[in-house]
Amino acid sequence: MPLILFNKPMNVLSQFTDRGSPTQRATLSDYIDIRGVYPAGRLDRDSEGLLLLTDDGRLQARIADPKFKFAKTYLVQVEGEPSSDAIRQLAQGVDLNDGRTRPAEAERIDDPQLWPRDPPVRFRKSVPDSWLKLTIREGKNRQVRRMTAAVGHPTLRLVRISIGDWSLGDLQPGEWREG
Template sequence: MARLILFNKPYGALSQFTDRGSETARATLSDYIDVPGVYPAGRLDRDSEGLLILTDDGALQARISSPRHKMPKTYLVQVEGEPGAAALAALRAGVELKDGRTRPAQARRIDPPALWDRDPPVRYRKSVPDAWLELTITEGRNRQVRRMTAAVGFPTLRLVRWRIGAWEIGDLGLGAWREVG
């Protein structure tokens, strides 16, 4: 039976078990998870938070992380500014990036979600409003969500992956993990 672990990755933690090539110690998965033989299915950038799935099943790991399987991944995205209908339509149609056009995304404005505090907190500017989006993509290019929101004129301030396929963070606390069957 394959092991499947849902982990709520904190901001600043690396999506790997060791930190090579850094002069200062950075948090890694081994600071949170002491389960032998599991590996992350995909990645989250160091400055992103939220759901990371770990498994000991290589085929499942490939199904989750490979773009060819088109597994949807949903992000809660705090952006600088207030995206209107045109920006959302552009995200839904697919955005032209330096490495090509993205697949169409599901995109909508949402009320600010009830999330854990981020450490360090997002810098707020009183003169610049911000807004929250829910964005679902079916590929996983490097820093894709951040590049997509910037391409439509709204840089990402905070990025939280909330769902991968049918798995959701739900009430999983920051830095916490649970095994699912």
């Protein structure tokens, strides 16, 4: 029963096939050649970082199901410089169109040492950017991006670095290891 920790690159789908697209997009099968493993949860195509895969259906369901409240930690590059009030709003929960988010851990951090993104984040001289570390325990669709936008700081780059006790470590984009 393998558990695979994969550093999903930008623009890779969190599935093994690409159905319904006229152009062939990158999928997990471009990186992982192990039969019978499936993603435990999702990571959007435009997000990067830790994705867990397993052949254990019960473990897959536990990781993916928000009721088990696995902490998911992200490094988030946002537009602008969030105030302490914006950070407090993220931590207390944000009202989204599908309901209020659960409280989160949120803090401003120095620029992290990450691999270059391909394609790079658009740089604008007139608009500063900054980094947050955000830990959530639920999984609404595109939740982190919607949370930062709700407090006035759209997400420019999103990298998941941990899920529960599993972390990305030194895996580079496209690399995986058994956990």
